[in-house]
Amino acid sequence: MAFLAGDVYPCRSPMNVATVRRPLFLLVLVALSILPFVIQQTLGNAWLRTLDTAMLYIMLALGLNIVIGYAGLLDLGYIAFYAVGAYTYALLNSPQLLPLLSGTGYEGLLHTPIWIVLPLAAFLAGLFGMLLGAPTLKLRGDYLAIVTLGFGEIIRLLLRNLTRPVNITNGPIGINQIAPASFAGHRITSPVHLGSIELSSLHQYYFLFLVLVLCVILVSARLQDSRIGRAWIAIREDEIAAQAMGINTRNVKLMAFAMGASFGGVSGALFASYQGFVSPESFILMESVMVLAMVVLGGMGNIPGVILGAILISLTPEVLRDIVNPLQDRFLGERIVAPDDLRMLVFAMALILVMLLRPEGLWPSRRRKAEFHEADPVVTPGTRAGQHD
Amino acid sequence: MSELLQQILNGLVVGSMYALIALGYTMVYGILQIINFAHGEVMMIGAMVTISAINMLTAAGVELPGPLMLLAGLLIAAPVTMLLGFLIERVAYRPLRNAPRLAPLITAIGISILLQQVAVLIWKSNPRSFPDVVSQQPIEILGASITTVQIAIVVLALSIMAGLLLLVEKTRLGRAMRAVSMNQPVAALMGVNTNRVIAQTFVIGSALAAVAGVMWAANYGLANPTMGFTPGLKAFTAAVLGGIGNLGGAVLGGLLLGLIENLGTGYLVPSEYRDVFAFLVLVLVLVLRPSGLMGERVAERA
Numbered sequence: 001m002a003f004l005a006g007d008v009y010p011c012r013s014p015m016n017v018a019t020v021r022r023p024l025f026l027l028v029l030v031a032l033s034i035l036p037f038v039i040q041q042t043l044g045n046a047w048l049r050t051l052d053t054a055m056l057y058i059m060l061a062l063g064l065n066i067v068i069g070y071a072g073l074l075d076l077g078y079i080a081f082y083a084v085g086a087y088t089y090a091l092l093n094s095p096q097l098l099p100l101l102s103g104t105g106y107e108g109l110l111h112t113p114i115w116i117v118l119p120l121a122a123f124l125a126g127l128f129g130m131l132l133g134a135p136t137l138k139l140r141g142d143y144l145a146i147v148t149l150g151f152g153e154i155i156r157l158l159l160r161n162l163t164r165p166v167n168i169t170n171g172p173i174g175i176n177q178i179a180p181a182s183f184a185g186h187r188i189t190s191p192v193h194l195g196s197i198e199l200s201s202l203h204q205y206y207f208l209f210l211v212l213v214l215c216v217i218l219v220s221a222r223l224q225d226s227r228i229g230r231a232w233i234a235i236r237e238d239e240i241a242a243q244a245m246g247i248n249t250r251n252v253k254l255m256a257f258a259m260g261a262s263f264g265g266v267s268g269a270l271f272a273s274y275q276g277f278v279s280p281e282s283f284i285l286m287e288s289v290m291v292l293a294m295v296v297l298g299g300m301g302n303i304p305g306v307i308l309g310a311i312l313i314s315l316t317p318e319v320l321r322d323i324v325n326p327l328q329d330r331f332l333g334e335r336i337v338a339p340d341d342l343r344m345l346v347f348a349m350a351l352i353l354v355m356l357l358r359p360e361g362l363w364p365s366r367r368r369k370a371e372f373h374e375a376d377p378v379v380t381p382g383t384r385a386g387q388h389d
Numbered sequence: 390m391s392e393l394l395q396q397i398l399n400g401l402v403v404g405s406m407y408a409l410i411a412l413g414y415t416m417v418y419g420i421l422q423i424i425n426f427a428h429g430e431v432m433m434i435g436a437m438v439t440i441s442a443i444n445m446l447t448a449a450g451v452e453l454p455g456p457l458m459l460l461a462g463l464l465i466a467a468p469v470t471m472l473l474g475f476l477i478e479r480v481a482y483r484p485l486r487n488a489p490r491l492a493p494l495i496t497a498i499g500i501s502i503l504l505q506q507v508a509v510l511i512w513k514s515n516p517r518s519f520p521d522v523v524s525q526q527p528i529e530i531l532g533a534s535i536t537t538v539q540i541a542i543v544v545l546a547l548s549i550m551a552g553l554l555l556l557v558e559k560t561r562l563g564r565a566m567r568a569v570s571m572n573q574p575v576a577a578l579m580g581v582n583t584n585r586v587i588a589q590t591f592v593i594g595s596a597l598a599a600v601a602g603v604m605w606a607a608n609y610g611l612a613n614p615t616m617g618f619t620p621g622l623k624a625f626t627a628a629v630l631g632g633i634g635n636l637g638g639a640v641l642g643g644l645l646l647g648l649i650e651n652l653g654t655g656y657l658v659p660s661e662y663r664d665v666f667a668f669l670v671l672v673l674v675l676v677l678r679p680s681g682l683m684g685e686r687v688a689e690r691a
Contacts, residue, residue, distance in 0.1 A: 068491070072489075072491060074491055074494050074495070076498065135672050135675055135676045136672075136675055138679075142422075142423070142424045142490070142494060143629075143675060143679075145424070145426075145494050145498075146424060146622070146625055146671075147668075147671060147672065147675065149622065150622055150626075150667070150668040150671060151668070153619075153622070153664065153668070154664075154665055154668050157661070157662070157664055157665060158665075160661070161659075161661040161662065164659075285618070286502070289498060289502055292495070292498070296495055300491075337510065341506065341509055341510060342506075344502055344505075344506045345502075345503065345506040345507070345510075347502070348499045348500070348501075348502035348503035348506060349499070349503065350499075351495055351496065351498065351499030351502075352480075352481060352496050352499035352500060352503065355485065355488075355492050355493075355495050355496045355499070356480075356481075356484055356485070356496065359488060359489075359492055
């Protein structure tokens with residue numbers, strides 16, 4: 001997936017890039033299109049579902065990557081933006097608000113098409129991101145971490161309690177009967193037949209998510225190389241120096257928050273459509289930590305790394321289930337530990353160990369790697385001096 | 390009138406518990422400028438170990454009067470949390486002292502989740518009830534009621550603050566702490582063993598967390614592995630409100646936050662929104678007076 005790296009190699013001629021990258025890109029596309037069928041045939045529907053969820057997490061992780069990886073702002077309440085997106089979709093595509101709207105002539109709002117909901121979710125989540133960022137951006141990073149942590153919890157509390165005087169979120173029970181996404185009258189949950197191949201709802205969601213993941217990757221990569229992306233990285237590396245270079249650090253940081261949050265919002269809206277119901281329990285702190293673990297494990301600031309992290313971490317529960325139970329059956333004779341209890345333990349360990357042993361993550365960008373190893377002695381100064389990326 | 394008094398008393402009690410936790414936060418912050426995210430979880434471990442210890446003592450047939458039993462439990466729990474505090478500093482913070490700021494924050498959140506999950510493995514996630522060793526019989530004061538445990542909480546918070554102030558201002562260790570918090574390399578040049586002083590700060594802070602955990606569990610009558618999260622967040626708010634790094638500020642902030650919360654949910658909004666208060670207070674303080682009530686100016690990100 002080198003074409004995703006976003007690193008710029010000025011020495012490579014445009015023609016060269018095109019001839020190398022286009023076939024590779026097509027190859028990857030073909031592989032990605034076959035993937036769900038292969039998975040379904042070999043591993044079954046449960047894994048196909050995991051694959052779909054993994055795609056949602058890739059979007060989330062790439063969004064958080066903008067905030068943490070590019071701009072270096074630790075956001076511990078990121079899942080709140082996912083919640084904003086999810087509830088936006090849920091409220092606009094379920095009978096939840098019917099009692100409120102019936103007789104007003106606005107009932108049609110409850111069947112808002114997805115191509116309106118997605119930008120709206122992105123916008124609303126981005127707005128929340130800016131609201132959250134505004135009071136804290138002038139302060140130290142640690143404050144930001146704890147305020148975002150609190151913010152995530154507040155959003156969850158609001159979702160739990162916004163039932164009086166008007167029942168908006170339906171409290172802890174959450175919102176049911178959410179209509180799936182539909183395109184030109186076709187509901188994504190009804191199967192499609194292409195010749196002899198049947199596309200189930202899981203397949204169709206896979207392709208919908210794939211398209212959006214590719215968009216998000218493209219936006220991420222282009223942002224990284226843009227003026228604003230360079231400003232983010234400058235702020236991450238030295239805020240005072242960035243300011244001295246004429247960067248309006250406050251606006252640029254707010255932008256990072258809004259942009260990252262809007263990715264979360266899109267992912268959340270898709271989640272609501274895919275899942276068919278939403279409840280506050282999907283947006284607990286542990287989810288934020290999980291997304292954080294994806295970004296940190298994969299490699300903060302590096303798109304392929306973050307994707308790798310998201311895939312590894314979203315597969316962990318399935319893998320744990322397949323490993324822990326058989327192991328316990330074999331060696332202990334009884335099941336003492338539920339695999340789900342180990343999940344967060346594994347993520348926490350991942351966070352700590354990665355930071356201690358390989359702070360740049362499994363698949364870092366070159367610049368990030370250098371940054372985390374600033375203090376290390378340079379072994380061969382002669383060869384390093386000429387490398388700027 | 391008596392209802393108002395009751396709300397104020399409740400506020401003071403809850404506030405004192407926040408203050409106890411906030412003292413630990415503020416000590417560590419004062420010396421390292423790091424938010425010890427795991428502090429709330431250390432408090433939780435303190436509470437859980439105390440419960441197990443008291444249950445074990447009872448099972449072993451040890452019979453002590455209530456308060457002594459509580460003290461015995463605490464004497465077992467405090468060394469555990471102190472060791473934990475020492476290990477956390479050693480494993481999660483010390484190796485990253487010169488790393489980018491993001492790094493220790495991430496390990497801190499990792500440690501915090503790790504402790505929670507380990508506690509779930511050991512004690513399971515459903516709440517444990519606190520052993521019935523101290524009387525929950527309320528004492529009536531002017532129509533309001535308060536339990537002995539609650540009185541003990543307020544007294545403890547104030548006396549521990551006084552003790553810490555003495556420690557920091559009057560002792561050799563305290564002087565070393567102040568030196569390290571001002572300038573680590575220079576303190577080291579002056580012959581202060583900075584690593585040891587930092588470790589000692591963590592150990593003392595963790596002992597305080599154990600006290601807070603025990604009092605919290607004794608007051609509410611139960612404890613579970615996730616109990617540390619919300620108090621941790623609120624105690625941090627209290628520390629910021631009072632001026633982080635300032636011991637007196639931590640107690641003042643804790644008491645104020647407790648009062649605001651109780652009076653707010655008593656008279657303004659439904660109690661479901663109790664936890665929203667702490668957050669609003671935090672945001673308001675950060676916007677209006679980031680240095681807190683008694684603190685020095687908080688520098689912008691270095």
